[in-house]
Amino acid sequence: MSKYITTPIYYVNGEAHIGHAYTTFIADTTARYERLKGNETYFLTGTDEHGQKIEESAQKHGKDTQIFANEISATFKDLWDEFEISYSKFIRTTDKDHMAGVQKAFLKMFDKGDIYKDFYEGHYCVSCETFFPETQLLDAEFCPDCGRSTSIVKEESYFFKLSEYEDKLLKHYEDNPDFIMPRSRANEVKNFVKGGLR
Ligand SMILES: [Zn+2]
Structure with a gap:
């Protein structure tokens, strides 16, 4: 193996x-x-x-x-x-070979229609490089992870159509019971996917 x-x-x-x-x-x-x-x-x-x-x-x-x-x-x-x-x-x-690998993977997904361009707007923490939903902010402004002030950022981005893969992932988990280890965490992961992938 x-x-x-x-x-x-x-x-x-x-x-x-x-x-x-x-x-x-x-x-x-x-x-x-x-x-x-x-x-x-x-x-x-x-x-x-x-x-x-x-x-x-x-x-x-x-x-x-x-x-x-x-x-x-x-x-x-x-x-x-x-x-x-x-x-x-x-x-x-x-690394040059890493860049080449990323470009190859990106193009393959792009050609399949899994990658599309759109806008994303939300509360962004620069330090954590993460967008947070309003419900997670502390005092409607501060980052829940590091406590720093967040700012509203709108940017044009490439998105991956993760939502297309909800059913495929769930079926994969059913067909391969050892895919998520330890097994005691499997329900947690499945419920997360069932909750919708954005
Ligand atoms: Zn932060």
Whole structure:
């Protein structure tokens, strides 16, 4: 059996901290365990280098965005190497092959009609890079995750037609009972999908 294990790809707006290490150690432990069991295991980690807060952090440090991203990304890689994390690949979203892969996937979805252009307007937290529904805001203004002030942002965006896949996903969960692990979480996931994917 082959296994694919990935950490999140970490944002390079700041240096690695113990939270990143915690996640990476768990993924590394799992990868080593799968290899010991004889499973062919591909273990991915890396850095996400696209986002407004990365640009803002770079400006704060008086650095060009890519140079800043290079430096922070290297602190992650160096740390994982110091701990002998057994990753198969350290990927960066600024890697040429990653860009080519994203373009290929994007075009395939675009050609299928799963990606369309539209406008999105909502309360946006720059720090969390997340839109929040009004009902989740603290005192009708502040981000529920970090407490910072949100602002109304309207932007033209590409959207993925996730709603088209509700029924397909639910059927996939039924046909593959081990798809969601641990199984005790399956109902939670199914109910989330049944609640509508936007
Ligand atoms: Zn926030």
